[in-house]
Amino acid sequence: MLVDESLAALRQLSWQITPETRAAHHALFSPLHEQCGYLAPVVHRDLPYGADARQRLDVHTAPDAAGRPVLVFVHGGGFVAGGKTVPGSPFYDHIGGWAARHHLVAVTMTYRLAPEHRWPAGAEDVADAVSWVHQHIAEHGGDPDRIILMGHSAGGAHVAGYLAGQAGTAMPGVAAAVLLSAFFDPALVHDQPTIRAYFGDDFDRYPVQSSVAGLVECKSPLLIATAERDLPPCHRQATTLLDAMQTAGRPHPLFLTIPDHTHLSEIYSLGLDDEAFGGILARFVSRLPLTK
Template identity: 45%
Template sequence: MLRFILPALLLAMPALAQITALPPETQAAIRAIGPTMGAEGVTRTAAALAALQPPPAVEPLRDQRYGPDPRHRLDVFSPGAGARPVLVFVHGGGFTGGDKTRPGAFYYDNIGQWAARSGLVGVNITYRLAPQHAYPAVVEDIAAALAWVRANIAAHGGDPARIVLMGQSAGAAHVGDYLAAHAASPGVASAVLVSGVHDVGSYPASPTTGAYYGTDPIRLAQRSAIPGLTRLAIPLFLASADLEPRPFQDQVARLNAALCLAGRCPPYLHMAGHNHFSTVFAIGTADQELTIPILALANR
């Protein structure tokens, strides 16, 4: 039934839930950044949105260890006791960088804080990076982090049977890889994939994807997450942005087409006026275009 509920919800969302809810100067700044990637895109997008973030709702429980590596850490954002849905977020960073939080930056705490403010328990994880740790290292890391969540989240007000697993950019690629590898038993109730790479063999070659997935065309074809994702029984939600580089849009469209061909058409949100970073950096602001359907998915 979710397949029919969420598309209807997307159509019914008022315009003010979208980027048009943000100040005109913020919208103009995001448009000006456009498809700019790397540190410049991150820095400029964060600067455009930082002042619109509300004060923190909760004090997160930082750096809980879910494995032996120094990067096997997660933060928990809990609004209190209960049996609440849990949003587990996996950050991006081009496979070779990124973290769940950084001093002086609001991202990606904004996602955990939004979750807590919305009655969910937020969990932000970090993971091992390429080139030191290549595919399928992060599949293993997500599995370990989810095992920690299922074992411990009830003590923080979360329901281990209602986990929404979400990733953006490289984080979405990692989430897709994890789900594809665990299609028969993913251990989560649903998943959100924002601007990920899911068929790496058809994605333009780059040093960062090569560092994680390798460069052998045969292996890259074998490492496509799409066949596994078409076997998933849990609900998926896809999102992309119209100002991000075209290959990201193409990857989400390719996954959506494969899922529809398999009879599993997911809700698919293409976010007008957003770039690659603003889709998730805007979480917590008046722009609720992405968060309204995520909340509906968590509370279904």
């Protein structure tokens, strides 16, 4: 858990994303994860879910796992960077450790990047990874009928695109999804180079590429979250989606503002500050019905 001293240090970190602030976040959270122990008991590395070199995933589980819900995590990185692990750090293996402690199986995946692979490549990669999970996760103690997708930042955009049907019509189902500081409507952030790297420069296509309308129609339970000190566009994205759901008369999804945290710390701190986010995530997962 984060003690008062660590929380005070967190509040001093900038909400902006630069190499310096990213390093400061790593310096704060990495030793805390090392002290607590962050790895799942068993980790199967670099399992291919597609032909591309980046279409790889890790499965985090326990020797006695059987029929456990499955948390599939899709990393961020501004559509142009990132991976399922961050060399020299606990990230994102710490998600697997958190999952194992909460009697889940976790899958962390890497996907193809822009600008070489543009919209809807991310949603397509999520679809392929979910298909792999449906076919193979029982071998690792997971329940293919209780898959929870969780995407952070650009990874959240790819999860949202998947849920909105942007990967095609024959997509395997999921039980629920967590959209953490995700991007839903590229038109709201069209001036950002990384958005244009993935969605392209044809602004007339942005309404078609938006996942808002598809998420309004999505039947899966959703947990939508942003950090208190998040990037301003992430707050606008969440508000746009929630407003669209309210206008359509859809029941309000579970929404959370994660106190004290930044865009980076909200995910780096999973397992350390569960009072802020992890506990609510665990409760959200626990509400899923048992497989009959």
